[in-house]
Amino acid sequence: MSSYKGKVLLIVNTATGCGFTPQYDELQDLYELHQKDGLEILDFPCNQFGEQAPGSDEEIHSFCTGRYGITFPQFAKIEVNGENASPLYKYLTQNTTFSGFSGAMGLVLKVAVRKMDKDYKNNGLIKWNFTKFLIDRSGNIVARFEPTEPLENVKAKIEEVL
Numbered sequence: 001m002s003s004y005k006g007k008v009l010l011i012v013n014t015a016t017g018c019g020f021t022p023q024y025d026e027l028q029d030l031y032e033l034h035q036k037d038g039l040e041i042l043d044f045p046c047n048q049f050g051e052q053a054p055g056s057d058e059e060i061h062s063f064c065t066g067r068y069g070i071t072f073p074q075f076a077k078i079e080v081n082g083e084n085a086s087p088l089y090k091y092l093t094q095n096t097t098f099s100g101f102s103g104a105m106g107l108v109l110k111v112a113v114r115k116m117d118k119d120y121k122n123n124g125l126i127k128w129n130f131t132k133f134l135i136d137r138s139g140n141i142v143a144r145f146e147p148t149e150p151l152e153n154v155k156a157k158i159e160e161v162l
Contacts, residue, residue, distance in 0.1 A: 001088070008034075008161050009135040010041045010154070011092065013080045013126055015052035016063050019105065020130040024068035026151040030158065031072045037162045038137065041072035044089075046080050049128050050112075053077060080126040092133050093124040096144040101127075106148040136161050 010030070015021065031041050045060045047053040053060060057076045064070045080089040098121060101109050113120045113127045120127055130147035134157055142161055145154050 004040055004042070005139075006137050007038050007040045008137055008158065009133075010039065010158065011044065011088070011133040011135065012041065013044050013046040013078075013089070013129060013131055014064075015046060015049065015129040016055065016060055017052040018050070018129040020128075020147045021052075023130050023147075023151065024064060024070055027072070028068055028070050030151070030155055031070075034158060034162060035072075039158060039162060043070070043072060043074040044080070044086070045074070045077040046126075046129065047077060048079055048081060048126075052129060080131075089126065092141065092144075093126060095141055096124050096133065098122075098124060098127060099144055099146055099149075101146055101148045102150075103148050106146075109148065134158060134161060 012027065014024070027041055031039065043064070045053045045057070055063065060077065061074055064074060078086045078089070080086065081093070109128055117123070117125065128147050132145040132154060133141055134143040134145070136142050143157050
């Protein structure tokens with residue numbers, strides 16, 4: 001992570017077979033718009049939610065670059081919750097709280113997430129694919145966005161931090 005020192009980071013756990021996968025288009029648009037201003041989007045594929053990222057790292061990368069044209073950094077598949085969670089995600093989830101789902105998809109997610117974690121509203125664990133964390137240039141967590149958060153809200157917060 002030291003190579004990103006001084007940058008504004010949007011850290012995202014992703015999946016290629018998720019209803020939120022089309023967010024890659026908007027994330028790429030954000031990256032193209034603000035990379036010159038110091039934004040980096042860090043993509044961490046994860047297969048923990050509905051097994052929606054089943055491919056190999058190479059297959060996932062090929063899908064994302066071919067279908068969505070992503071040019072932001074994409075890392076190897078990781079776990080974001082549990083005993084084998086990456087240290088980065090352990091830090092992010094221990095230092096943020098769940099901010100709630102919104103919209104029609106939020107209603108669907110509540111049902112699915114409640115089955116996995118009855119206390120989901122009261123812990124910082126990642127609930128689903130495409131949860132985003134905004135980190136300022138000093139390395140502070142500025143915001144957490146659940147997957148149902150409209151991307152225009154994410155964009156506005158990024159622009160505020162830049």
